[in-house]
Amino acid sequence: METSRENFLNKIKNSLHHSLLPQANAEHPGSFQGYRFQADAPTDKLIEDFTRELETLSGHVHVLEDAEEIAGKILEILESHQASQIIAWDDASIGVTGLREALTKTGITIKEDELSIDNAGRKTRLSEMDEVLVGLTGAHGGLADTGAVALISGPGRGRLASLLPPVHIALLPKSRLYPSLPAFLSAHSTATDNSNLVFIAGPSRTADIEMTLSMGVHGPGEVHVIIVPGR
Amino acid sequence: MTTPNITFYERVEDALQDNQLYAALDLATTRLVTGRHNAFGALPEGDSLRDHARRLRAHTLANLDRYLAQFADSVERLGGHVHWAQTVDEANQYVADLARARGVKHVVKSKSMVSEELEINHVLEAQGVKVMETDLGEYIIQLANEKPSHIIAPVIHKSKEDVAKLFRAKINATDDDLIDVPKMTALARRTLSSDFLQADMGISGVNFAVAETGSICLVTNEGNGRLTTTTPRIHVALMGMERLVPTMEDLGVMLQILGRSATGQKLSVYTNIVTGARRTATNGAATGPEPDGPDEFHVVIIDNGRSKILGSELAEILYCIRCGACLNVCPVYKKIGGHAYGSVYPGPIGSVVTPGLHWIGPWSELPHASTLCGACQEVCPVRIDIPRMLLKLRDESARAGKGPAWLKRGLGLYRFAVLRPGLYRLGGRLSGWATRMLGKNGWVKKLPGPFSGWTDQRDFPVFAKKSFSQRWREERRN
Ligand code: SF4
Numbered sequence: 001m002e003t004s005r006e007n008f009l010n011k012i013k014n015s016l017h018h019s020l021l022p023q024a025n026a027e028h029p030g031s032f033q034g035y036r037f038q039a040d041a042p043t044d045k046l047i048e049d050f051t052r053e054l055e056t057l058s059g060h061v062h063v064l065e066d067a068e069e070i071a072g073k074i075l076e077i078l079e080s081h082q083a084s085q086i087i088a089w090d091d092a093s094i095g096v097t098g099l100r101e102a103l104t105k106t107g108i109t110i111k112e113d114e115l116s117i118d119n120a121g122r123k124t125r126l127s128e129m130d131e132v133l134v135g136l137t138g139a140h141g142g143l144a145d146t147g148a149v150a151l152i153s154g155p156g157r158g159r160l161a162s163l164l165p166p167v168h169i170a171l172l173p174k175s176r177l178y179p180s181l182p183a184f185l186s187a188h189s190t191a192t193d194n195s196n197l198v199f200i201a202g203p204s205r206t207a208d209i210e211m212t213l214s215m216g217v218h219g220p221g222e223v224h225v226i227i228v229p230g231r
Numbered sequence: 232m233t234t235p236n237i238t239f240y241e242r243v244e245d246a247l248q249d250n251q252l253y254a255a256l257d258l259a260t261t262r263l264v265t266g267r268h269n270a271f272g273a274l275p276e277g278d279s280l281r282d283h284a285r286r287l288r289a290h291t292l293a294n295l296d297r298y299l300a301q302f303a304d305s306v307e308r309l310g311g312h313v314h315w316a317q318t319v320d321e322a323n324q325y326v327a328d329l330a331r332a333r334g335v336k337h338v339v340k341s342k343s344m345v346s347e348e349l350e351i352n353h354v355l356e357a358q359g360v361k362v363m364e365t366d367l368g369e370y371i372i373q374l375a376n377e378k379p380s381h382i383i384a385p386v387i388h389k390s391k392e393d394v395a396k397l398f399r400a401k402i403n404a405t406d407d408d409l410i411d412v413p414k415m416t417a418l419a420r421r422t423l424s425s426d427f428l429q430a431d432m433g434i435s436g437v438n439f440a441v442a443e444t445g446s447i448c449l450v451t452n453e454g455n456g457r458l459t460t461t462t463p464r465i466h467v468a469l470m471g472m473e474r475l476v477p478t479m480e481d482l483g484v485m486l487q488i489l490g491r492s493a494t495g496q497k498l499s500v501y502t503n504i505v506t507g508a509r510r511t512a513t514n515g516a517a518t519g520p521e522p523d524g525p526d527e528f529h530v531v532i533i534d535n536g537r538s539k540i541l542g543s544e545l546a547e548i549l550y551c552i553r554c555g556a557c558l559n560v561c562p563v564y565k566k567i568g569g570h571a572y573g574s575v576y577p578g579p580i581g582s583v584v585t586p587g588l589h590w591i592g593p594w595s596e597l598p599h600a601s602t603l604c605g606a607c608q609e610v611c612p613v614r615i616d617i618p619r620m621l622l623k624l625r626d627e628s629a630r631a632g633k634g635p636a637w638l639k640r641g642l643g644l645y646r647f648a649v650l651r652p653g654l655y656r657l658g659g660r661l662s663g664w665a666t667r668m669l670g671k672n673g674w675v676k677k678l679p680g681p682f683s684g685w686t687d688q689r690d691f692p693v694f695a696k697k698s699f700s701q702r703w704r705e706e707r708r709n
Contacts, residue, residue: 005303008315008534012296012472015542022547022616024293028477029286032484034276053497092515114522119431119464126428126462146498154512155519159461163454181498182483192444192479192504194512195524196461199502204454206416207494208368208384210255210391211262214416217367218423219454219501 037179046144046177054147057202059223083133090156094138135161139172148201168220239596246567260559266495285613288550298442305445309507311528323354335431341459342366343436347575365455380569382555433459437470446506466525473549492554492612536588557607579607595633598624637684663694
């Protein structure tokens with residue numbers, strides 16, 4: 001037997017005649033007015049807070065100025081893991097032009113990350129991607145009060161780059177720092193136009209066994225955020 | 232939901248004998264309570280935010296039919312499929328049929344409380360599908376063939392030695408794999424990673440669904456929730472019908488309090504907001520296909536008794552955002568753990584939800600598993616008045632004649648006596664004398680005859696030498 005949408009909703013409607021719902025108002029309560037974050041906090045303060053929060057979560061923050069330094073830092077991280085392959089967003093989405101080329105010139109392979117519509121092809125691609133140790137992405141926002149970065153999926157911006165490899169490097173332009181998650185959301189009314197919006201606060205962790213912390217259980221166990229100039 | 236085969240009191244008795252359980256619960260709940268306390272301490276607007284969140288939940292439920300319709304429209308507009316399931320069987324049937332139709336052999340699951348109501352793993356396994364729980368805690372539960380004992384920390388009752396033993400028996404763990412907790416975690420990651428790459432379907436729960444956008448939000452720390460909703464070709468989200476918020480902005484409010492209440496985190500590691508399957512999308516000026524994510528998105532909206540709760544004096548319990556904070560502060564939960572409750576949802580929240588979902592049924596004892604101290608209401612991020620509803624349920628079950636016989640007998644005797652002042656005074660003096668005879672160090676371990684029911688569960692205090700009315704008369708005389 002199947003319940004129709006109409007029956008399902010009618011049952012709710014009937015129940016609502018007898019509900020005791022304390023403090024329920026027909027009107028939506030509106031926006032919350034009491035957020036204490038400083039809407040116009042200077043960038044330096046946002047960087048300082050963001051860094052402190054992410055480091056508390058065992059993430060790494062690097063504030064770098066020019067393209068060469070940025071490429072150097074990325075190579076350094078790749079070397080420390082003896083990684084020769086990466087999964088990466090496209091240049092436009094990372095926000096540093098020529099970065100992919102600079103990396104491939106040093107012998108780094110950028111893995112294909114497009115999953116096929118065909119189920120078998122999809123699984124093969126996933127298995128190939130699973131060997132990669134480092135993922136490289138941009139970021140749509142950084143949240144100063146939690147050390148989280150916001151990533152929105154899209155063409156050239158896969159989800160797996162920040163998920164499958166054990167190391168995730170995100171490039172975050174300074175101008176995209178926000179005091180908090182609600183502040184980010186109010187500035188991005190189209191954040192859910194694409195299929196995925198994710199906030200990532202540091203490395204994957206679990207405390208399921210005896211409340212003992214372990215990093216990197218399914219997602220990346222090492223997270224670097226490189227704060228870069230630009231928009 | 233399966234009903235346990237031993238009684239509530241037997242389960243409690245077993246739990247109370249278990250010293251290891253007590254130590255594990257004490258450690259975990261103390262940590263979680265301290266974490267929550269500190270997190271809210273550092274959020275000056277915490278209290279008013281909770282008030283606002285409560286108003287949001289109340290408003291959403293009062294308009295639930297409208298918001299559910301809006302949510303479904305939003306999902307369908309993006310090509311997603313919505314299925315309405317009044318019962319557990321309908322929900323299971325839908326997922327099972329879908330799996331069969333798409334030739335699904337292998338399913339990965341991320342943590343979902345509603346799927347425990349469904350017991351969907353058994354249904355899928357019965358048709359030959361391999362189902363893997365991927366949250367570390369739930370994975371351990373699955374290997375041990377048990378049930379979770381806490382909403383957010385499912386293996387709170389197990390020691391690392393228990394887990395080591397289990398890993399050795401079930402997945403051939405070596406000594407090296409079991410040196411410490413991080414090593415054990417790494418082993419679980421290795422074991423499960425091939426499941427993520429091979430799965431044909433991912434099944435998730437829903438922390439919040441957003442009516443305006445058709446998004447669902449999943450909050451996890453491990454990353455398994457993201458993988459479950461990204462690598463398999465098909466994503467099925469199982470959702471209790473009350474899990475809605477009207478807008479993305481409202482979701483922001485809820486996210487500010489959920490992590491803090493649950494684990495004391497300002498924000499969980501992954502706040503994953505999924506809006507439909509992957510599709511052609513924009514990237515600045517460019518348009519193209521999204522490289523990954525599922526090709527199909529299905530959401531199953533589940534009633535399973537919730538509309539009955541909604542139409543009652545217990546409707547407020549549906550404000551719950553499943554943070555687990557009320558478990559951690561409950562003096563009863565802290566002593567007996569989750570399994571003793573025998574139901575999917577333990578602790579104060581469970582003592583209302585479970586009898587509510589089944590309209591008491593075999594669950595009449597659960598509302599009594601509380602001291603009515605009010606700690607649950609105090610920590611609840613949406614300030615649910617759990618004690619009020621526990622009393623309501625006690626009342627209901629007494630009216631339905633479900634109270635224990637000794638209680639009825641005892642109260643009957645008491646009533647007879649208090650209506651007769653002479654008899655009452657005599658009885659008072661007699662029982663004072665009797666308790667002093669039977670008691671040791673101020674407590675009676677075992678009361679005789681019809682009163683023994685009381686001392687089966689707890690000690691009885693020895694009466695004071697002078698009764699209140701005696702003292703009253705003396706004071707007045709002076
Ligand atoms: S009743 Fe309140 S405290 Fe308990 S789980 Fe639900 S939201 Fe959390």
